[in-house]
Amino acid sequence: MNNNKYIFIGFTINSSSLSDFFVGLTKRLSEDYRVIVFTNKKPKIDPDFSDQVNTVFWPSKRPTGFKDAKFLYSQIKKYQPVMTISLFGSVNLMTLVGWFTKVPLRISWIRTLSSQYHNKKWLMERKKLIYKLATHIFVNSEATNRDVQDVYKISSSKVKVLPNSIKPYANTIEKNKTSVKEISYAGRLHASKGIDTLLKAFKDCLIIDKTLRLNIIGDGEEKSKLINLVGQLNLNDSVVFHGFQSKNNVLEIFKNSYMVVVPSITEAFGFVTIEAMSVKTAVIGSKTSGIAEIIRNEQDGLLFEPQNDADLFQQMRRLLLDESLTIELAERGYQRFMSTYEHQNAIERDFNVLDQYIKNIE
Incomplete structure (x- = not known):
């Protein structure tokens, strides 16, 4: 000492x-x-x-x-x-x-x-x-x-x-049973976060499953623009803006999500990515800077080209149509988290x- x-x-x-x-x-x-x-x-x-x-x-x-x-x-x-x-x-x-x-x-x-x-x-x-x-x-x-x-x-x-790094939470949060598949985003509502790309891709996902729900967690300067975009895309019944939430609430939503999407245009690291991995939820992230350092494409998550809603839709479609792949990526993502973050x-x-x-x- x-x-x-x-x-x-x-x-x-x-x-x-x-x-x-x-x-x-x-x-x-x-x-x-x-x-x-x-x-x-x-x-x-x-x-x-x-x-x-x-x-x-x-x-x-x-x-x-x-x-x-x-x-x-x-x-x-x-x-x-x-x-x-x-x-x-x-x-x-x-x-x-x-x-x-x-x-x-x-x-x-x-x-x-x-x-x-x-x-x-x-x-x-x-x-x-x-x-x-x-x-x-x-x-x-x-x-x-x-x-x-x-x-x-x-x-x-x-x-x-x-x-x-973050604490491991996979075994401390209960998973609620629901018939609705939820897709979640968490972070600042900022232009650099690529949320508009996610909304456009999500609209196409509803063709696969019209009961899907998209959770948008967080606040920021782009909120009014995003709410307007949700209206323009006719997504009002399928998108929920949760506002700012505590860490525990975010992790609970992630745990109960079918997948988490991190669509940032630029990102220093991507805390949300490892938070999703920590609760054994599959992650799709943009192929940009810090996120691509965490997600090894096809190994412990999926990547898509930034600002490319068609590419993001294809990756989301793969998980929506293949539950076994989703479970496998979620488990591998958790292993990646435990070994590195x-x-x-x-x-x-x-x-x-x-x-x-x-x-x-x-």
């Missing part, structure tokens, strides 16, 4: 799979180090940290202002951490202040492709500067790795690929990487 060594980590504590992972990583780190978690509000769930972990709260809802920088500066001066780990909203501040105060190890965890910011050039330029101040960049896929090097001009020697294995993997970085500077 390195009681005199502190690690700072910034993330939001909630009921998401991402939070589950970082809570687990924090617990593993706290077996060997003191850890201070920076989060933006008092969590509704109890992470059950040991007394080796302190939880502190940013002064602002999102840590981007002077008050937050001053708070972080005071905490660094007090505890002298050997490492900061930041993701999403905490990256800019923790990396910048960590660099200014000479924290030896500054980890920036990137989980989003730059295409999400293509209309915000100033934001990408700022990120490029911030990432140069990090000592190490962690990314969740080879697609994100290429993006970081090509767009932000980060040296490959500075980048490490550590895929996302299971929560506890990933926590130990990432701990070993971080632990070695600290040992290298001793």
Whole structure:
């Protein structure tokens, strides 16, 4: 136990799979180090940290202002951490202040492709500067790795690929019996997610089985456009918009679905893909970036060309007409998940990487 060594980590504590992972990583780190978690509000769930972990709260809802920088500066001066780990909203501040105060190890965890910011050039330029101040960049896929090097001009020697992971849920969620085959999508309702392609393919699927139902889970800026498209395609009786749902509700819907479709145009990784695999549900994903790294076509899922509703329909048709193939792909997908993306294995993997970085500077 390195009681005199502190690690700072910034993330939001909630009921998401991402939070589950970082809570687990924090617990593993706290077996060997003191850890201070920076989060933006008092969590509704109890992470059950040991007394080796302190939880502190940013002064602002999102840590981007002077008050937050001053708070972080005071905490660094007090505890002298050997490492900061930041993701999403905490990256800019923790990396910048960590660099200014000479924290030896500054980890920036990137989980989003730059295409999400293509209309915000100033934001990408700022990120490029911030990432140069990090000592190490962690990314969740080879697609994100290429993006970081090509767009932000980060040296490959500075980048490490550590895929996302989640807990296995296959045996903890009951499957409800229903006569209706359900197809599900979960994620942001954003143009980059390709939901319009799914709706068009789904319309053709109704020729095979008019009782099919499509679940669309999530919220976003494209919701009104998608609702209008559902009306134009005469799908009002077959498509259900569920809005935002808790992780457990999403997994329950997935467990009771015949298949899950991930139709993204671009995707850094594709959490939804491994969530579906974790509950033994067959997955069809677009042949793009991070998704194609997870799904090995014809082995543990099916792939289709992005934005090609005819190609997607053909893959959906195959599963609808061949239940044995659907079951086989679901089982293989679960095996793929357990061998590569299971929560506890990933926590130990990432701990070993971080632990070695600290040992290298001793």
